[in-house]
């Protein structure tokens with residue numbers, strides 16, 4: 001497990017450092033426990049117990065950080081310190097191993113309950129479900145097992161117990177101790193992997209600058225929307241639009257202001273056309289799919305968008321308001337039409353709107369070769 005965690009060390013996944021240190025401490029603790037009788041008691045009992053308490057505490061801190069929550073280091077440190085002090089009392093004042101085992105299990109049980117509560121799957125919207133459920137189940141199982149173990153040892157506190165007797169109880173506890181951290185770590189690695197896959201998918205499907213769908217995602221979504229519309233006999237429209245004279249905005253106000261215009265355009269488009277979201281096809285060209293919208297509705301929405309953007313402004317150098325406009329091509333799916341043809345007609349309509357003077361929309365139904373018989377335009 002440690003090697004698996006090491007392979008993910010440079011992934012930048014939040015919580016990875018805590019999970020790795022937890023595993024190192026647990027291994028060190030188990031080695032010290034195994035040295036009982038051969039090395040000093042302070043190492044094989046006190047230090048080993050301390051490290052063994054720190055391991056689940058760090059696992060919990062790692063899960064919290066992974067879930068974008070603050071790690072409760074203060075509370076965990078107090079709990080570890082109090083438990084270590086109590087373990088010290090039952091070593092140096094009254095040497096009672098059963099009580100030490102019960103206390104250690106009580107600590108593990110409490111931390112595992114806190115861990116399970118932090119991982120509760122119903123409070124993690126937007127995360128891959130299986131890894132969260134696995135880690136939650138592992139934490140809950142461990143909490144229950146430690147609770148049983150704590151009760152068992154607490155009720156036999158006067159019995160002479162050693163951890164290395166081949167009794168059934170010890171075997172169960174040994175199996176628990178061996179599988180506990182790997183089980184939690186497996187959950188952590190699954191969550192880390194799911195997070196990395198999610199990030200990679202987001203990066204592939206979104207434009208970094210504006211947050212709009214990427215060109216690749218747009219074509220995937222358009223294919224699905226087209227297939228749905230054909231199968232159900234429903235309408236489908238598409239808007240393709242482009243910032244007018246964008247080069248001159250860049251040249252006049254700088255590239256950073258041009259970037260701001262693109263981000264502003266995407267945010268405003270999302271507010272006007274809630275539908276499928278805006279996609280950046282490249283440069284300053286964008287598209288929006290409008291499922292269940294016929295041509296007339298799409299023309300109205302396109303004009304609402306054009307008017308909204310015409311009124312918009314972003315801050316330029318020295319606080320100057322930089323305005324921009326768009327030209328829009330509107331295409332609506334005809335009977336039996338392919339997606340490629342629909343997009344090609346919407347694109348042709350966009351260029352008709354550009355030729356018509358910009359800051360206007362052109363309806364693909366009315367574009368005939370080089371001529372566009374109909375376009376709505378701004379002032």
Ligand SMILES: Nc1nc2c(ncn2[C@@H]2O[C@H](COP(=O)(O)OP(=O)(O)OP(=O)(O)O)[C@@H](O)[C@H]2O)c(=O)[nH]1
Pocket residue numbers: 209242243244245246247248250254255256257258259262282283284354358
């Ligand atoms: N700031 C910024 N500029 C970009 C980005 N991508 C492309 N551009 C610029 O967009 C400009 C596009 O210019 P043109 O294709 O000539 O189009 P235009 O000036 O908008 O003219 P029309 O479309 O005909 O109205 C180029 O200057 C590109 O450098 C970007 O991500 N950020």
